[in-house]
Amino acid sequence: MRFLRRATSARDQGTAAQQRAASHQDRALVVRLLARDEAAFVSLVRTEHESLVRLALVFVRNRATAEEVAQDTWSGVLAGLAGFEGRSSLRAWIFQICSNHAMRRSAREARSTPFSALGGPDEPAVDAGRFEADGH
Secondary structure (H helix, E strand, O other), X not given: OHHHHHHHHHHHHHHHHHHHHHHHHHHHHHHHHHOOOHHHHHHHHHHHHHHXXXXXXXXXXXXXXXXXXXXXXXXXXXXXXXXXXXXXXXXXXXXXXXXXXXXXXHHHHHXXXXXXXXXXXXXXXXXXXXXXXXXX
């Protein structure tokens, strides 16, 4: 039993050390991003963009909309970066921004009807039976 406790304790210490290292890396990346380091931003986008699109696809209907959500996410990241407090990892913070954008976009899409659903060019926009003989 003592061995099991020691192993668990050592594992927990390893996890804590990894979290400290990750948060140090996050802080260093945030500093670079706030300094407008383009290479740091390009690297971050290359690393995370496709994952953001996949996350957005959980909420929205098609890939084009998911790509727009990911773009909105990157805009939100740049706009809110100065307010990043480091209470979570930078990646988790970015993914939360993406989730929020995707949920809002999904709700907005649910309230609207796509133009293509209104009928084709040869179909009347309104049923002719709704009109009187004189066209009113």
